[in-house]
Amino acid sequence: MIDLGENPLALDRQVCFALSVASRSVIAIYRPLLKPYGLTHPQYLVLLALWDSAPRTVKDLCETLRHEPATLSPLLKRLETLGYVTRGRNRDDERALSVDLTDSGRALRKEAEKIPYRVVEELGMDVAELEALHAALSRVIAATGRNS
Structure with missing residues (x-):
């Protein structure tokens, strides 16, 4: 059996919560960049x-x-x-x-070619870190696609 630790229902440990908050936060960065268009x-x-x-x-x-x-x-x-x-x-x-x-x-x-650069700048994260995150999320998408 998989060990999920002492409290598998802790909100701050939930993948769904982290994805939800991260998604809303990143999309919020796009709003002012897209508004002029x-x-x-x-x-x-x-x-x-x-x-x-x-x-x-x-x-x-x-x-x-x-x-x-x-x-x-x-x-x-x-x-x-x-x-x-x-x-x-x-x-x-x-x-x-x-x-x-x-x-x-x-x-x-x-x-629009300027937008990804502005997003990376706003996030303040290294491009390699964002590429690794993208790769991990792509694996999540692929894994969930098998089950839907």
Whole structure:
């Protein structure tokens, strides 16, 4: 049996608590950085996926971002209203909705390149430490993906 110590229910020992607080804290760093562009953090994640590869289908974005279509749809509508993306039927498959960057969405990428540097600066952590954290979180994501 795994030994979790004397008090396995201590709040400060819970992985879920640490992840929750860390997530909220890191996302709070992004808020003022994204505000000038009218973006929320979830919208920024959509743009990151599109800057990596565009156009993409909504289904592909859902899989990449691990969102349900009902969650992603309002984000895409807002990004379209902001002028960063367009949505339309896929030419190869009329049933699929395709999302592409507009010229403004593509131009925003150059500005957004500054954001990761500002986040690292705000965190005050060594890049190697953040890379190790990312690797550990990627293993957590992979492990939880097997069980869902």
